Amino acid sequence: MKSLKMVMVKLMTVFMLIEVITCQFGFGFGADGGLNMNYYLMSCPFVEPVVKNIVNRALDNDPTLAAALIRMHFHDCFIQGCDGSILLDSTKGNTAEKDSPANLSLRGYEVIDDIKDELERRCPGVVSCADILAMAATEAVFYAGGPVYNIPKGRKDGRRSKIEDTRNLPSPTFNASELIRQFGLHGFSAQEMVALSGAHTLGVARCSSFKNRLSQVDPALDSEFAKTLSRTCTSGDNAEQPFDATRNDFDNVYFNALLRRNGVLFSDQDLYTSPRTWNFVNAYAMNEALFFLDFQRAMVKMGLLDIKQGSNGEVRDNCRKIN
Numbered sequence: 001m002k003s004l005k006m007v008m009v010k011l012m013t014v015f016m017l018i019e020v021i022t023c024q025f026g027f028g029f030g031a032d033g034g035l036n037m038n039y040y041l042m043s044c045p046f047v048e049p050v051v052k053n054i055v056n057r058a059l060d061n062d063p064t065l066a067a068a069l070i071r072m073h074f075h076d077c078f079i080q081g082c083d084g085s086i087l088l089d090s091t092k093g094n095t096a097e098k099d100s101p102a103n104l105s106l107r108g109y110e111v112i113d114d115i116k117d118e119l120e121r122r123c124p125g126v127v128s129c130a131d132i133l134a135m136a137a138t139e140a141v142f143y144a145g146g147p148v149y150n151i152p153k154g155r156k157d158g159r160r161s162k163i164e165d166t167r168n169l170p171s172p173t174f175n176a177s178e179l180i181r182q183f184g185l186h187g188f189s190a191q192e193m194v195a196l197s198g199a200h201t202l203g204v205a206r207c208s209s210f211k212n213r214l215s216q217v218d219p220a221l222d223s224e225f226a227k228t229l230s231r232t233c234t235s236g237d238n239a240e241q242p243f244d245a246t247r248n249d250f251d252n253v254y255f256n257a258l259l260r261r262n263g264v265l266f267s268d269q270d271l272y273t274s275p276r277t278w279n280f281v282n283a284y285a286m287n288e289a290l291f292f293l294d295f296q297r298a299m300v301k302m303g304l305l306d307i308k309q310g311s312n313g314e315v316r317d318n319c320r321k322i323n
């Protein structure tokens, strides 16, 4: 009897240990649609440091690429799910997503290529381009001073990239209600949509994205700031206007700009005009920690949009081409 009890106790201990390990290392399945935090633990253990090093090196060289990487991940996820399709080049018979006018000056493809090359040397055929992009965006947020967070991995790469699919992207002329509706189709609440818009704490918009607000000055726009935007546009459609005063810093200055009616895009400023969203803008302007928390949660969620798994996808050899 006594030995049976000992065996039971030992078994219990083993089970508890297994549970601790699975929770600790995120081997659990289900909650993240089958992805997990340590998907590459055995197959490519250095995947995260490799991504981090190459992203850091690229951003040391050009800090404006942080915005580019985050935006690229967003576009990838909103068009046919986070499946690396934004990375595919057009071919003879097919115009890819990236060549749509809505590519809106996406940049940073070389950073993804560099990471892929290094990972192919270390663990060929293992790490998907969709995961690389998701990890690169996470590192970019952290590099720019934003929250540090871990994302589940195991996305497969898609085989489709078509210019017409870019219709799913929100337009800078959308009002808050339209933004709520469109993000709602992807399963986001109004508050999550506002938190995600906070990515505009980084980077720039080109004149072509906001000049419609200037010919007949948008009443939601501060009159001094309208002059600033007009001055930017004297250099042409591609002239760049930073979203806020700290274009390379991930902070809540963007939300404070909205409070002063200094939002660059109509879609930014309307978040503070609309009674459906203005309280979230206010909260994030007052409390950066709250913005960081909501942003990281919403980014993890965005990274799970319509992911492809198993035979639904592949691990591309080259992020620009299907196998």
Ligand code: HEM
Pocket (backbone or CB within 6 Å): 066, 067, 068, 070, 071, 074, 104, 105, 107, 170, 171, 172, 173, 174, 179, 193, 196, 197, 199, 200, 202, 203, 204, 205, 206, 207, 208, 209, 265, 267
């Ligand atoms: C809420 C709806 C959104 C709209 C209407 C929108 C629209 C735009 C537009 C028009 C630009 C400027 C493009 C140009 O003129 O070249 C831009 C830039 C940017 N967007 Fe958004 N966006 C939205 C949401 C997001 C989300 C959810 C993210 C990421 C999580 C994001 C990240 C960025 C970044 C980082 C830039 C700057 C890119 C750079 O400097 O290279 N945006 N966005």
Ligand SMILES: *[C@@H]1O[C@H](CO)[C@@H](O)[C@H](O)[C@H]1NC(C)=O
Pocket (backbone or CB within 6 Å): 098, 099, 100, 101, 102, 103, 104, 105, 106, 107
């Ligand atoms: C974006 O699309 C335009 C055509 O609308 C194309 O000329 C440009 O090369 C594209 N940019 C990228 C980075 O693919």
Ligand SMILES: *[C@@H]1O[C@H](CO)[C@@H](O)[C@H](O)[C@H]1NC(C)=O
Pocket (backbone or CB within 6 Å): 175, 176, 177, 178
């Ligand atoms: C938002 O835009 C839609 C479509 O243009 C329009 O029907 C709606 O009235 C607008 N809402 C507000 C509050 O302006």
